[in-house]
Amino acid sequence: MLKTNIYALFIILLAGFIFASCDEEKAPDSFEMTGKLENLTAPYFIAVREHSDSIIVDTVRVDEKGLFSLKGSIDTLTVVSLYFNNNSEYAFALLDKGWNINITGDVLYTDLLAVKGGDINDNLTAFKKENSALLKKRTDILKNIDDNSYLEEEGLSPESPQVTELRNVNFELSGVAADYVRNNPDKISSVMIINAFFKHETTIPLLDESLALLRGKAATFELTRSLVAYSNKIKRSAVGNIAPEFSRNDITDKNFRLSSLRGKYVFLMFVSTTCEMCDAQRPDVIELYTNLRKKVSNIEFVTVVINTEEVPISKEIQRSVKWSLIPENGGWSSDLLDIYNVRALPFYMIILPNGNIAHRDISLYSTEELIDEEVKKAQENTFRR
Numbered sequence: 001m002l003k004t005n006i007y008a009l010f011i012i013l014l015a016g017f018i019f020a021s022c023d024e025e026k027a028p029d030s031f032e033m034t035g036k037l038e039n040l041t042a043p044y045f046i047a048v049r050e051h052s053d054s055i056i057v058d059t060v061r062v063d064e065k066g067l068f069s070l071k072g073s074i075d076t077l078t079v080v081s082l083y084f085n086n087n088s089e090y091a092f093a094l095l096d097k098g099w100n101i102n103i104t105g106d107v108l109y110t111d112l113l114a115v116k117g118g119d120i121n122d123n124l125t126a127f128k129k130e131n132s133a134l135l136k137k138r139t140d141i142l143k144n145i146d147d148n149s150y151l152e153e154e155g156l157s158p159e160s161p162q163v164t165e166l167r168n169v170n171f172e173l174s175g176v177a178a179d180y181v182r183n184n185p186d187k188i189s190s191v192m193i194i195n196a197f198f199k200h201e202t203t204i205p206l207l208d209e210s211l212a213l214l215r216g217k218a219a220t221f222e223l224t225r226s227l228v229a230y231s232n233k234i235k236r237s238a239v240g241n242i243a244p245e246f247s248r249n250d251i252t253d254k255n256f257r258l259s260s261l262r263g264k265y266v267f268l269m270f271v272s273t274t275c276e277m278c279d280a281q282r283p284d285v286i287e288l289y290t291n292l293r294k295k296v297s298n299i300e301f302v303t304v305v306i307n308t309e310e311v312p313i314s315k316e317i318q319r320s321v322k323w324s325l326i327p328e329n330g331g332w333s334s335d336l337l338d339i340y341n342v343r344a345l346p347f348y349m350i351i352l353p354n355g356n357i358a359h360r361d362i363s364l365y366s367t368e369e370l371i372d373e374e375v376k377k378a379q380e381n382t383f384r385r
Helices: 002-029 107-112 119-130 132-147 161-183 188-198 201-213 216-220 222-236 276-295 315-320 335-339 364-384
Strands: 030-038 044-051 054-061 067-073 078-084 089-095 100-106 114-116 247-249 255-257 265-272 299-306 324-328 347-351 357-360
Touching: 030 089, 030 107, 044 067, 054 067, 078 107, 089 100, 089 107, 089 114, 089 119, 089 188, 100 107, 107 132, 114 119, 119 132, 119 188, 132 161, 161 188, 161 201, 188 201, 188 216, 188 222, 201 222, 216 222, 222 335, 247 324, 265 276, 265 364, 276 299, 276 315, 276 364, 347 364, 357 364
Parallel strands: 030 100, 265 299, 299 324
Antiparallel strands: 030 067, 044 054, 044 078, 078 089, 100 114, 247 255, 265 347, 347 357
16 A cells, blocks of 8 residues: 555656656746836836737736736847836836846836846846936936926927936936946947937937947847947938938929939928928918028928828918928838938928038027028138138
8 A cells, every 4th residue: 555655656746747847848938027116007017029020018917016927938039118107107128038037116217127137137237226326317307307398389498407417417327338338348238228328319429339349149139230220320311411312293293302402402391281280380481481582592491291191281281382392101101201310290400502411300490590500601611712
């Protein structure tokens, strides 16, 4: 009887070992993400990641204590994007096969969330901890600016104390970020820091400089290739470069080529028939056109209009506008918006007679002054010759 019981126990242990072995075989393709979060306004958050050729969107439930857990499978090193509080707060983490990561902290300060598990997450969390004072200060300033942005029609002025303080904090952060990349050129955490601090059209020189330092797996990481492509795209329509050529039929079905305006100042606009601000500013654009045509003989206005498939350009607009109107199909997927890196509408830019971009993403209400300055500079250069 004893031998029978021992034999039965052996069979049970053997079966348990076999099942455990099967679980271990599955483990390399799986991940687990757990943690505890504070200041959530809803009992869930959204996690978005790629898996094979698909986009996986998970709604992650969070209990009353802030605890959550998400399990899944992964095929390669992947960035998971995390959206909290109705998408008003954003963070990210890295996932890979077999990783168990833990995320803790206050979602109102997503830059300071501690993400542990996996060398990349650990490296990034160490960077955030070392620079926590600056990161917290930046978040506080941004929240304050957002709360007070109604004070001026065009937002806070560049000379406001908040904007000046934000500029100083960003300068300090860019310095420590650049130092990190120089000291860790082979780490993927450096790529993530480059993406966080230098992916902006005003920091393209720093972006290029940092990307050039990367070595090994960091240099071949997928995000690195995306950042190189981003830099190249920004530089196509950067200030000082030739404005990208385009050819379209205008509202009268007459062919228009941007290069046909070489030798003239061009005020190039991107608007939409569904954009309320574009519609509200149109009378001011018409007034600007009238004023500038009196002072500058070689100036032309050009407006690229998207969403005309949804709402056609009205007859009233066609009658009131005395310059080229270019209907552009495709909405936000338009090639022109991509080539010119247009991220919000309305979008205004000034092109010089030689075809170079002089100013981009400018306020409508600073346009006349900027064009006057460019005309004056051209006249002074002519006089010197």
